[in-house]
Amino acid sequence: MSEASAPHAADRRELTAAQRNAVAELLRVSPVADELGRRFVRAGHELHLVGGSVRDALLGRLGDDLDFCTDAHPDETLRILKGWAESIWETGREFGTIGAQRDGLRLEVTTFRAESYDQVSRNPVVVYGTSLDEDLKRRDFTINAMAVSLPEHRFTDPHGGLDDLSAKVIRTPSTPGESFGDDPLRMLRAARFAAQLRFAVHPDVHRAMTEMAADLDRITAERIRDEFTKLLCGADPITGLRLLVDTGLAERFLPELTGLKLEIDEHAQHKDVYEHTLTVVSNAVSHEDDGCDFVLRMAALLHDVGKPATKAVGSDGRVSFHHHEVVGARLTKARMKAMRYPKEITAKVTALVALHLRFYGYGRGEWTDSAVRRYVADAGDLLPRLHKLTRSDCTTRNRRKAAQLAADYDALEDRIARIAAEEDLARVRPDLDGNAIMELLGVPPGPVVGRAWKHLKELRLEHGPLDRDAAEVELLRWARAEGLVD
Template sequence: MSETANTVSTPPTNRELTTAQRRAVAELMRVSPVADELGRRFAAAGHELHLVGGSVRDALLGRLGDDLDFCTDAKPEQTLAIIKGWAEAIWTTGQEFGTIGLQRGGLRLEVTTFRAEAYDRVSRNPIVKYGTSLDDDLRRRDFTVNAMAVSVPGHVFADPHGGLADLAARKLRTPGTPQESFADDPLRMLRAARFAAQLRFEVVPPVRAAMEAMSADLGRITAERIRDELVKLMSSADPVTGLRLLVDTGLADQFLPELAGLRLEIDEHAQHKDVYEHTLTVVRNAIALETDGPDFVLRLAALMHDVGKPATKAVGTGGRVSFHHHEVVGARLTKQRMQALKFPKDVISAVSGLVALHLRFYGYGRGEWTDSAVRRYVTDAGDLLDRLHKLTRSDVTTRNRRKAAALAADYTALEERISRIAAEEDLARVRPDLDGNEIMKLLGIPPGPLVGKAWRHLKELRLDRGPLTHEEAEAELRRWAAEQGV
């Protein structure tokens, strides 16, 4: 059970509800010149306009951003006519779903026709059906806290499903039955986990039960939509709460089975720490080391760093448990899972690269690392070095204070050593001491594979021995060429 779910919420008082409404009005006043002006244009054309959904929720929380959502009884083509000449920019990519986007006064606005959208409960394709009233629209929203609206320019508050009380109590409920809501759009189950992580809300028991019973329905959702929800969850204030909910309800099994797989069975002869709990602790540790907002690559690498352990678990003599080469297996599994979720290649490369490298540091404290090993560590990490520092430090979760202090001291020593060598050499751009043109000129060979082979040989020397003088590099190249029969 999540930590959030263990808390007991008391019903909000009338004073708390009034305070929330005042906060929302204060937030709305900040954007009201644009919102109200747009509302007057719709009213002049005989249509309603309401600020709706997450925008109202965030206004009530005192965190309204610059992206505002509106709903209206006007059809998309009517909306386009109303905003023509007023909007500073217009985009129609969502027009087939009833949404018109625009920009005005530094705000990004989306205006959507009242909808009664639903899935056909068989395929992945939504059925777009326009509703006839604000009530129709709010009834089809995912959660009550997102089913509130404020009219513009009148600022009349609409809350037919008790969203304000749920917001004050930090509870996540659906306007209708959760079974109906999730059948219409199974992605809402992932949104529940995301809001639990993002807003630290409690998912009420009926919603949680429906998530467990209907987790397999997530198979109707495209990989891209699932990926986007995972990114939002992992980038939230408290992703661990959301991750626990995904695992406990069986949703993780549908798109991230490696996470649930970390809950390894611990037998009486092979005691070892719970890899699942360790992983969640590493995620928390990594978040604590962030310096410039959420780092999704670092967080996902922390989540996936040990996914190779179940496949590599072995029990040796004396009941000792080992996971040899789990970083190699884990990097492969991470790459495969991220490819299935349609992540961009550069993000896949970064996350799987960190998983592959996360164990490289261990052994440094035994004094086995030469300067050459340090150079290779930095070169192999490349642009990921700063994240690798954070991931490696995050991976220390032992309760043995002496051991934890020793590992931290060892890594500090490694970082200082990297800084010392970097001050002497340009570790960020380790290159051979001779470039391709010099290699071809010295050996009298044309462009081709042999030049690349010579270049790689010189780079290995550079990593092993550090910078060479031009004369030393030429001598080493001639020696290698002679051995190769060039």
């Protein structure tokens, strides 16, 4: 570190503490890492712990996934690993990466790289580099451009990553324009690291993200999806989401989020629906039981995306968004499909968006037991998440109103529990199965059985469970009305 870039005295104490943490973390894995380093040295090659592994070690949170770089090419790396690693995989071989497992640690060893984009294609062109310095310079951010050489534990930090780690700032090794020009996904990664680490982006990085946002169009939907998922699952997703909107990046792949910024909330409790949405996401995070619940967070983010299309101003000046949950569910499904999310994840998020308003009105005493059964049946396995989303959506600053909404939802959950205990509400189904329907009506498998089953389920939802005799009477009554029996 040059004298000009040396930190203040107070920072030296902080960095020394950070380095002590790093040493402790590295010692935890060093028997494996050092042993691997010695194998590479004996084979005439270098091995360095790099990237997120060094960053996380300095933060005192090194995990069990370790990243290394080397001058050895993949074939040579394979020869070094064989007979030592417990298992080996080559799924990243085209990018110069060989994976291995040893003593519970997942190791990825990548040949020095000097990859770049041709400014047109969507995928990087991988060119092997020749030195550690060249490899570190091509990395996305300075906090990921540090290395620990093995087995001697020599620390290399040519771009001031340690200073930036202490200052909690995200900066690029080369100019932001060069870095983002090589890989535009790095702009989204900057927002992701801001969310994960609670760091701020350097003003030059923020400026480049704004000026080059359109370059994100060169990146495949799958790569954008994966980075966005990590961002939303970060410790502070709100910071990351604000960066996406403020820089214009959200407009490139999630324009519905930016669109919310223009819509005024009907209760005037926030300056716009965008701010309300960010509050709901923050609330949803606080309601999680253990780790990130992506489905819940995504539903919180998209629950009001139908408002811009349904905005109406009444004669009294009040703003309304009638049926925005229906429109929002349709928009959610389309957007998540465009982002290449799996169908099952998309279906869950879409269902939560469609259901998020169902609760309102319960406090007016309008719900029968039938309505409660339908609420549970429509939510299905999503009911626990729907509970959390509905509670997260209560962002009113009126304390009395907030307390009343919370009490109403407490009452609904208590009512659900009571009815569930009486009726096995978690598995609402007809009182006669398909075999019983076919036997009683004398019909073969086919559409008639499906229609009869649906009719009996509606009765079950409306009136609760029926005994066998009563269910058979109702089925025959329906069959006669349908002209199926005399």
